[in-house]
Amino acid sequence: MTQIGMKPNGVTFLGLLHACSHMGLISEGRRYFASMTRDYAIIPQIEHYGCMVDLYSRAGLLQEAHKFIMNMPMMPNGIVWGALLGGCRVHNNIELVEEAIRHLLELDPLNDGYYVVLSNIYAQAEQWEDTARVRKLMRDEGVKKTPGWSSITVDGAVHEFVVGDETHPKTEEIFQRWEKLLEEMKLKGYVPDTSVVLLEMKDDKVIVLHRHREKLALVFGLMNTPPRTPIRIMKNLRVCKDCHAVLKLISAIVNREIVVRDWNRFHCFKIGSCSCRDYW
Template sequence: MPLRNLVSWNSMIVGFLQNKLYDRAILFFKTLLLESLTAVDEVSFSSALSACANVGNWEFGKQVHGVALKLGVRNLVYVNNSLIDMYSKCGLFDDVVKLFSNIGARDVVTWNIMIMACVYNNNYEDACNNFWMMRREGLIPDEASYSSVLHSCANLAALYQGALIHNQIIKSGFVKNLCVASSLVTMYAKCGSLVDAFQIFEETVDRNVVCWTAIIAACQQHGHANQVVQLFEQMLREGIKPDYITFVSVLSACSHTGRVEEGFFYFNSMTKVHGIYPGYEHYACIVDLLGRAGQLDRAKRFIELMPIKPDASVWGALLSACRNHSNLEMGKEVAQELFELEPDNPGNYVLLCNILTRNGMLREADEVRRKMEAIGVRKEPGCSWIDIKNSTYVFTVHDKSHEKTQEIYEMLEKVKELVKKKGYVAETEFAINMAEAYKEQSLWYHSEKLALALGLLSLPAGAPIRIKKNLRTCGDCHTVMKFASEVFGREIIVRDISRFHHFTNGICSCGDYW
């Protein structure tokens, strides 16, 4: 072009941005600045900042911020939104908070970016608080607002707050929006209410693959493998093409129910029928599938034949299987692979400790713990929480911080007495680092049992008891929950780090295969 004006330059920068050629968008913005520093406008700045956000180039993003300040365009809402987005996606959350606090005019996009920044940084409570602050300022949420805040509620398992937001969605008319409907399905499922998740799904018209995947993932998380397969087949009959995430849920459902051949059938159909190349998550599911079924040698051969180099998720699935089946030799070998891949992950060291302890190698287990201390790796402390009358109560092991501590421990003794009459026998292998004489009693101080006791004391008769835990629930707690559901005639729902356990009449939805 013999003559180029600002529109020409912006068209090129925006074009590169839309085609994901972010480095070239940044290069053209730099060239534009060199040709004429004063020529750039809010479109130029916003596009350059978006490009920086997508490649994580916060260094140049800060330089763009400085130029925007000099030229006075930083006061424009459009540019401010791009700045907050850039700092957020580059992981500079403190800069996000500072910038958000200092800007004047905020539109719904500004609030959405701030809410999403909280989500990216796992600050789910702040994300929910920002949503309600936006509402108090009189701004009307959009699709992105509702989807982001529902995602936060799902991660907090905040059913009451999620239901309040659902009411807002109904009033605003966004309930027919497919993105919002899918987020509602996920929120209710992760909060332990599969019935509500199904109701939203059934009421949604013209469901897309995201909606189908949301309900399939919900059933998988709640241990309903038969429904997962049925829904997946129904989705195919309706002509909906599954995506990468759909297959993760289907394969995971097969692995948690021992459907080895069925799992391999769906795995092979990914490339042969649907043209989707398996990723690490799918390979990890197959290793988990074989490992849970006790086919550890086959799982190891499968890893060795993978067309891509196995990552920590794949080796981690095999190490968990070694723990479940007390395979010492393979466990030590796999643990070494994981120590090289992720030396700072405490979970791998804990799994190896468990394998060594179960095989009577207490001295070697102590050596692993000393190694953890030497390199500064600490096991995440287990905690459980329960909601009572819109208040959340958190428990750690042997917790005595609650105002009803005496009643809680008295209830625990009552539960212990009743479940023993039903045939409960303590599974003392789950009492790690305890002297033999204290092992059984220490099991009764696990955080989820304390939460159960408070639920039995505080929730109305017949109401379900919903407990959340940040780690995998142990086998002994799992057994106690089964007996307690029968003894007290209560539905007990435990959400641990990997799935939901629904205990009713002495039976768990996982079929003791988790």
């Protein structure tokens, strides 16, 4: 743009900062952010600050992200605190998670997602009393957890799955196909990540894990779509770590492109990797 004499604007820099964030280009992101005011007299808006917080948070520079928020010239909004929350969730910083959640609940007190993130982080740390406290707080505030579902459209018909769903007419076939895929995944080193089953339970967590909705939707898609054609799955919640690992492996095993739209973004799985670069 500069070579042909076209002056960038705020939207230009929003795209640049967003790209730097997703590619992990810390120094470049800092340089572009500083260049906005210094070179082009563009005053950064809250969206630009949100991109910078996301940039630092993704890279694990959580204290720097927090300091950046504290020095913002305007009040941080849900996008900004949400960016910090995402980084804290990935990098397991409970202290900053609690601060981010506190601000987010002030901005949007009925958003069940914030409570769920906090509860899940406590559960991953096996702080079961804190997990129970968050769930009690949800009940007291009248906040209900959104039920999770995944859907896939085949031949114009929408097939919806929930965790452990056994109501679908092809349930038995789906489970049989899953077991065969599981054998192939184990040969490639797959080990179930039971840490994502965030409940104290006596039942086998691996069984619960293997009944996650996107896994069921994927297997159904493999059974009912032509070979080598893309599989597209919609879901209303975030993809868990185990399902993400499974989708990467299966994309390589069956040589299929798998596209999953979760509550926040598209994941495009190809030949054992994902477009999100394992940060979502």
